[in-house]
Amino acid sequence: MRLAHVREQHAATGTPFRLAAALDDEGGTWLDLEPARRRLAARDAALAHNQPLFREPITTLDAHLAAGRRVADLADIVTPIRADPPVSDDDLALDPADLTFGPPILRPVSFRDFYAFETHVRAMWERRHDTIPEAWYRLAIFYFSNVSEVRGPGQPVWAPRGSTELDYELEIGALIDTPAMDLSPDRAEDVIGGYFVLNDWSARDLQRDESAVRLGPAKGKDFAVSIGPWLVTPDELADTRQAKGYDLTGTAAVNGRECSRGSWAAIHHSFGEMLARASADVHLRPGDIVGSGTIGGGSLLEVREATLGRFLEPGDVVAVEIERLGRLISPIVAPPLA
Numbered sequence: 001m002r003l004a005h006v007r008e009q010h011a012a013t014g015t016p017f018r019l020a021a022a023l024d025d026e027g028g029t030w031l032d033l034e035p036a037r038r039r040l041a042a043r044d045a046a047l048a049h050n051q052p053l054f055r056e057p058i059t060t061l062d063a064h065l066a067a068g069r070r071v072a073d074l075a076d077i078v079t080p081i082r083a084d085p086p087v088s089d090d091d092l093a094l095d096p097a098d099l100t101f102g103p104p105i106l107r108p109v110s111f112r113d114f115y116a117f118e119t120h121v122r123a124m125w126e127r128r129h130d131t132i133p134e135a136w137y138r139l140a141i142f143y144f145s146n147v148s149e150v151r152g153p154g155q156p157v158w159a160p161r162g163s164t165e166l167d168y169e170l171e172i173g174a175l176i177d178t179p180a181m182d183l184s185p186d187r188a189e190d191v192i193g194g195y196f197v198l199n200d201w202s203a204r205d206l207q208r209d210e211s212a213v214r215l216g217p218a219k220g221k222d223f224a225v226s227i228g229p230w231l232v233t234p235d236e237l238a239d240t241r242q243a244k245g246y247d248l249t250g251t252a253a254v255n256g257r258e259c260s261r262g263s264w265a266a267i268h269h270s271f272g273e274m275l276a277r278a279s280a281d282v283h284l285r286p287g288d289i290v291g292s293g294t295i296g297g298g299s300l301l302e303v304r305e306a307t308l309g310r311f312l313e314p315g316d317v318v319a320v321e322i323e324r325l326g327r328l329i330s331p332i333v334a335p336p337l338a
Helices: 033-043 045-050 061-066 071-082 118-127 134-138 204-212 271-279 300-306
Strands: 002-008 018-022 030-032 099-101 111-114 142-144 170-176 192-199 225-232 249-254 257-263 289-291 317-322 326-331
Touching: 018 033, 018 071, 030 033, 030 071, 033 045, 033 071, 061 071, 071 192, 099 225, 118 300, 142 271, 170 249, 170 271, 170 317, 192 317, 192 326, 225 326, 257 300, 271 289
Parallel strands: 111 289
Antiparallel strands: 002 018, 002 099, 002 225, 018 030, 111 142, 170 192, 170 289, 192 225, 249 257, 249 317, 317 326
């Protein structure tokens, strides 16, 4: 399944997002899940009696997870509708051209960002005239970032105060959809409800100062993270599994010019290994999100001289894309007036 929070483009200010699912591989039609739930429940009264999913309105994925349900449970609505075409002229169908897409999870509970691609890690250490620490190969390293500044598709991003070196970071994100603790690496990916494109913005000049103190990152990172445009369940990717990741290409472009390209399959620490590390001695919760860290070459810090020749500026448009997960577009703007 491909799931997204949507609302009509010209909806009134404050109109809430609602949950929808793609009805085809191209995303040419989206299914409004709450009217679909009501239709199925009206057809078969036993559904509401037997399945909690059909007893309450579907609003957001956040609410769905908070009620103790998993992402895959929504297939009980999507699958029978897909099997009962046509829907194209139906009141359940939504045209993506008429929609605004929001973050696939509106209010993540927490955000752990890892450091899992060796090519990127090596580039970072070479800039310090050093080699990758041995511990990186043994441990899936992460930091906690800020969930209050989550951006969705099309939402603007600006450099934080005091920074002139705004950078993108091309990553894969994963959503946890069930409680877990002390996971084993070989089973940990079972708690992932879906994957999405993640852009973990960096203010490189602030980050440089903070890393000199060997604590953080802090203000060099916590000003924005963009996620979207939708959530893709793991079964949709299974045929591309390779090594510790998936044989799916990621790219990043600025103003239509491709600057970065790399493969998820090159990941050194699998999501299973990352989540085993994250869950050691602590509880993971539904609504937690996890980032892979930057795909090798997936930042201007690594490729700036050979591509754009500078960091990001107001007026730029950044598009990060991963096969099957979608394309996440973010305009860069001047900081809002205080």
